[in-house]
Amino acid sequence: MYDLLVVGAGPYGLSIASHAAAAGLRLKVFGRPMASWRDHMPRGMFLKSEPWASNLSSPQGRWTLERYCAGQGVSARHGEPIPVEMFAAYGLWFARNAVPEVDERTVTRVSPCPGGFETVTEDGEVLHARTVALAVGVMPFVEVPGALRELDPALVSHSSHHSALDRFRGGDVTVIGGGQAALETAALLAEQGTHTRVLARAARLTWNDVPPPWERPWWRSARSPHSGLGCGWRNWFYAERPGLFHRLPETTRARIAGTALGPAGAWWVRDRVEGSVELLLGQEVSAARAVAGGVRLDVRDRAGTVRPLETEHVIAATGFTATRERLELLSEELRGGLAAGADGAPEIGRDFESSHPGLFMAGLVTASGYGPAMRFVHGATYTAGALVRGVRRRLDKGTPSVGAVRVPESRDGRGAVDAVRR
Known part of the structure; x- marks a missing residue:
């Protein structure tokens, strides 16, 4: 029996695995390393976060993005965005150097059993x-507006469903959303010759400012310090003190998680959008249906006026909603038994442990518990250290048996209890 099984091999899963291995835990890591970054972001995209705020975490802090870039003959400088392809390659390098061998199979089921958890892989191995740490990233939580959900995927897709945009070359695409994913996707489409429009509910787009120099007079730094989420004391608190954020009242945490660092485009994509992409602001889709050649959208403005809009394809860059019910790899009894907050996300307690003893969570699904930093790579550093401390604490206490849960037989015909005893 393993001490810890990590489900997911993105920045959070790999960081947790690095800390767990250093702590001497008997460990197993599942997932295709950096899969979201390799498979779900079009070529030509850049990291929005600063390079120094995009490190995966190891206990000694040796395997940094800056070190990887230097080995490739590239400088990772403040204020200069890093290509997504390079960041994905950095994650693979980190996995080779800082993490035990990763099993690239997918875990399809996690269930409670006496003494801990039973997991099943895609090929049926039990x-x-x-303990288990879920670091499943964002893909289980894809959010598409209700008016578009029933349309064929050939007509409507989510921004995270594309590793390339070539098939839209020369066509007509409407991108829904006003954040970085929407704006950068629109820029890439326009630059390849696609007629592109952005449709957003906001009356105007928000653009992040060019970051101030790293070296500044002390009084400027004191007034607005750098942080992994941008300048300012509020961002510094979110980025550098997730443990204190967790102590805020639940209603306050939920409100901040839902509103802080809202949709905005990076400063370096602004000139690529304005003047090149049609902008339909203060509008939203109220209905949609398939028509010859594409999709007909009913678009409603703030005055309530509805007008038709036809397009060949819609890309919904409408983010992710992390709720308990979308954690479908958890067995029904385990998922249904988790305590959840008002926003539907699982309640996360001390050191990222869920309400089910021994089940830990990391990444976006913990944002309402530990703050906006959990939506970014930067949050992996705090998470990895705290979560592994929580795992060690739980192992010292012992994970309570779950006697009421039916335990299926293992593949060799013996009960799972026998397998546990081995």
Whole structure:
């Protein structure tokens, strides 16, 4: 039986695995390393976060993005965005150097069993672990507006469903959303010759400012310090003190998680959008249906006026909603038994442990518990250290048995209890 099984091999999963290995835990890591970054972001995109705020975490802090870039003959400088392809390659380099071998199979089911958890892989192998850390990233939580959900995927897709945009070359695409994913996707489409429009509910787009120099007079730094989420004391608190954020009242945490660092475009994409992309602001889709050649949208403005808009394809860059019910790899009894907050996300307690003893969570799904930093790579550093401390604490206490849960047989015909005892 493993001490810890990590489900997911993105920045959070790899960081947790690095800390767990250094702590001497008997560990197993599942997932295709950096899969979201390799498979779900079109070529030509850049990291929005600063390079120094985009490190995966190891206990010694040796395997940094700056070190990887230097080895490739590239400088990772403040104020200069890093290509997504380079960041994905950095994650693979980190996995080779800082993490035990990753099993690239997908875990399809996690269930409670006496002494811990039973996990099943895509090819049917059953494994047991005393604790589990879910670091499943954002893909289980894709959000598409209700008016578009019933349309064929050939007509409507989410921005995260594309590793390339070539098939839209010369066509007509409407991008829904006003954040970085929408604006950068629109820029890439326009630059390849696609007629592109952005449709957003906001009356105007928000653009992040060019970051101030790293070296500044002390009084400027004191007034607005750098942080992994941008300048300013509020961002510094979110980025550098997730543990204190967790102590805020639940209603306050939920409000901040839902509103802080709202949709905005990076400063370096602004000139690529304005003047090149049609902007339909203060509008939203009220209905949609398939028509010959594409999609007909009913678009409603703030005055309530509805007008038709036809397009060949709609890309919904409408983010992700992390709720308990979308954690479908958890068995029904485990998922249904988790305590959830008013926003539907699982309640996350001390050191990222859920309400089910021994089940830990990381990444976006913990944002309402530990703050906006959990939506960014920067949050992996705090998470990895705290979560592994929580795992060690849970192992010292022992994970309570779950006697009321039915335990299926393992593949060799013996009960899972026998497998646990081995």
